[in-house]
Amino acid sequence: MAASGTRVSSLRPSRPGSPLASGLRRLRQATATERREWRFALVLLMPAIVMIGTFVAYPFVRGIWLSLTDTVVGREGEFVGFQNFAKLWDDSIFRRAAQNTVLYTAAATLLKLTVGMVVALMLNNLLGFKRILRASMLLPWIVPTVLSTLAWKWMLDPTFSILNWVLFQLGLIRFRVDWLGGPVMALWSVILVNVWRGTPFFAITLLAGLQTISPEVYEAASIDGANAWQRFWTVTWPLLMPVTMVVMLFSVIQTFADFQLVYILTGGGPANSTHLFATYAYQVGVATGKLGEGAAASLAMFPVLFMVVLFQLWYIRRGEGGVKKRGA
């Protein structure tokens, strides 16, 4: 809606600084048409705000409150400030869980990205079987996590592992692998299952991104003498960056907060080598009834997640801003 020409400048923040402050400023300097637009926007946003406000805001605030008290199931707690967090910091198991979570998220995301990218590239070049291939590839993502993880448990059980059998038949191992028993092996097995479950999401989404790149760009690059490897890095990768960041954003959040997978496969063991934030928080909060400490453990992930998210959001916005300036 072409409003008065001078107002267009309100589309750009007039000063770098808090968007909240500039927003409030603009609120005060609005025109009638703008106010109409804002009312309309507010109406549109109402359903989402109501749903989220009712069912997330209150529990979230209560959760924060819990983490600052010494609440135990059945007994109201008293405010204790950051004592729970201090306790966690001292807790060797918590530190291990933190370490595991970072490793788990980093490794799983990188693997999913790599494999997903390779698969997307391949699918992009494939001519037939498209629909059935894509649908069947989504299966690991669709099947309820609980159930597919149980199947993996069966496949990784040292007494019955079909993986051991296959590797043994192929001559690649002489003794069975204890997938979920070794201190390092267990975490990597869990990462493996997570990668199995999450790669389809990456692959399909990256595929979509690939299909937006017109072949002419590739042709131009090959005319310039680039080989396949170089074409990927100079053309494909940069153009896919927005998609990649969006997918990675959601994947990182989910992987970081992963619970069911580890809970079912190992329960955090052996000897806490696969505990993640979420499983440890559950163990502390629910299994021992110490809700305050459990809430603190759950929220410990929040600052880190928040930073990761902010960074990615900034990166995405930066990309968008650039596009806007060019396209405007």
Next chain:
Amino acid sequence: MGTDRGNATKRDWGTIPRRTFLKGAAAVAGAASLGGIPGIVAAGQAPAYPKGTKLHLLTRINFIPAGDTLFIAQAEEFGRQMGVEVQVERIGENDVTTRSTAAIVAKSGPDIIMFQNNFPHLLANGLADVSDLAEALGKEQGGYWDLSRANAYVGKKWLAVPYGCLSNTMNYREDWLKEAGFSKFPDTYEELREVGKKLKSMGHPVGQCFGHSVNDPNSWCYPFVWAYGGYEVEKDGKTVALDKKGTLEALKLNTAMWKDMFDEGGLSWDDASNNRAFLAGSISITNNGASIYFVGKDKFPDIAKVTNHAPNPRGPAGRYYHLATHSSAVMKYSKNQKLAKEFIRWYMDKKQYEPWFVAMSSYMIPPTKVWFDHPAWTKDPKLTPFRDSIKDARHLGYAGPPGAKASEALAKYIMVDMFAKAIQGTPPEESLKWATAELKKIYSA
């Protein structure tokens, strides 16, 4: 319906009338037959409950389907007699904790929840006083076993009515034991090591879980420590005593046993893995409840034929067991506390409990002493060792009083991890030091 499961060849599921199963335990409310007075109500007269009263009981799903079916039928009967609707909900054991936490915080949910181990201590603030009921039942049935009482008696009152204990003992293959040249099951841990060594060399290792699982790893680790004189905490309930001599010995022995006799997949096992491995003929000995034997009789009769049970091994300080107790607690937030207590009274009464106990075929040990001489225990002599385990059972957090802190230590798998770490290569002294430090953190809070 209360047939002895022991000799059934078909899984009982097929015999449940579908209607019963589908309806769960929702009794037909309405036809309030106040004429049918439940004979067990102490007051001698059925109080009238408003039409539409609902009673909700939450419990873990039973390994033996026949037990569940019978219990649900009994619940329906109770509902019919009292003119109320009784709902029996069964979910996985771990999930009970999740649900009860949410229920207590929200102050609404099931009226009765069946808890495992010393959860009544942990959730003391959310449970109603049931002392009158528990005491009455105890008097009638010959008194409670120490363990049953320990886990349900908090402070100075009963916060739950003991329901039973999941027994566990050493399950073993008679044929392989004979083959290895031993005529009877070893009595001490040292002897077990020798026998196990021989068996492992024949390709039949001993199986034991050391992962993060609720029952099996604890059933091995705690008694092992106790048998060598070690224990978590002193009588005062505050001073951590784990690092006294006994524990280290047990730890070292177990670590040696790992290479000698254990199936080395045990670190990644959970409660069900040893069942599977035993039934697959992959291990020769394991500590477990009667579930292996029952599934064996049902599906793997050749293995069940050569399976037998023996008491836990003995150490210099004695022979001990860690058994998981179950108790029924009435929730404080419940609006039907009186009705709930009557229901508990109903199913704990001999008339209802006995058929259930028989249907369960000694999978669970009743909490009171009067059942010790029940013929069901000796009907199949292979199952008798399960009965005796209750005599040597000890509560968690020994030698201190049973309480929430012991629960915390259990939930954090401190004992199990101590053993697991030693197996994975940490020197036993260090592993012990870690466990002691963790316990100190818990007990000093």
Next chain:
Amino acid sequence: MAAVAGAWWKRWVFLYLPLGAFVIVTLFPFYYMAVTSLRPDREMYIPWNRPNFAPFWTLKPTLEHFALLFRETLFARWLLNTLIISVLSTGIALFCGLLAAYALARLRFPLGGTLGTSIFVTYLVPQTLLFIPLGEVIRSFRLSDSLWALILTYPTFLIPFCTWLMMGYFRTIPKELEECAQIDGATRVQAMVRIVFPVAMPGILSAAIFAFTHAWNEFIYALVFLSSATNKTIPVGVVSELVRGDTFFWGPLMAGALLGSVPVAFIYSFFVENYVSAMTGAVKG
């Protein structure tokens, strides 16, 4: 001639074989689940190092596990429950998300960025924490043990992603579309509903697929807020009934896993093309 031959084997080495390997690895567990669900109990527990370990087939396939699933558990009911919950919560999430995305993407207003970010931030809060206080909320709304408890709480983690996704898609639709409609006399709302939404249909479909999958899969809220036997969802019901203490009923478990996923995949196969092209659009912006 040499060039064609080179291209031919190249296609196999760099395309068909790796892709084939990927498909095998991805789908193999499902094949295994299928075999397990057809395997009679007696064959279930054979260690991997025995000569008669036959992981890839069974000589005596049986349908008893599937029969048990339907006869002895309330699987059919759970399927219906999960379907109802997923469809309705997806519907709500799409409704809220669509409107919110339109507002955030098309309309200029202060605090837009902040609101957008804060809707998104709620996505970060873990459900393993939220479920405890959320129980209180459910109770005060008297939704305990009702499918509505889930239908109304699932959107809390579905809305953020749906909004985000559709925002991206909206940005690709030229503003001229609406402006033309408004010049022709349509109101703001009419322009939005009649012009923009239909064009955004692929985006809406892709958000629907994402939301539906997550609702289908969810475990912890379904465990905590529902209690009657008839009111369970597939993940909770199957695990509750078929994992009894230390005995897993693998046959019916795997049957449940298959029946709980293959039909959904089948339905998706009709929409996957839309999903792909929608993500294409969402991503171009």
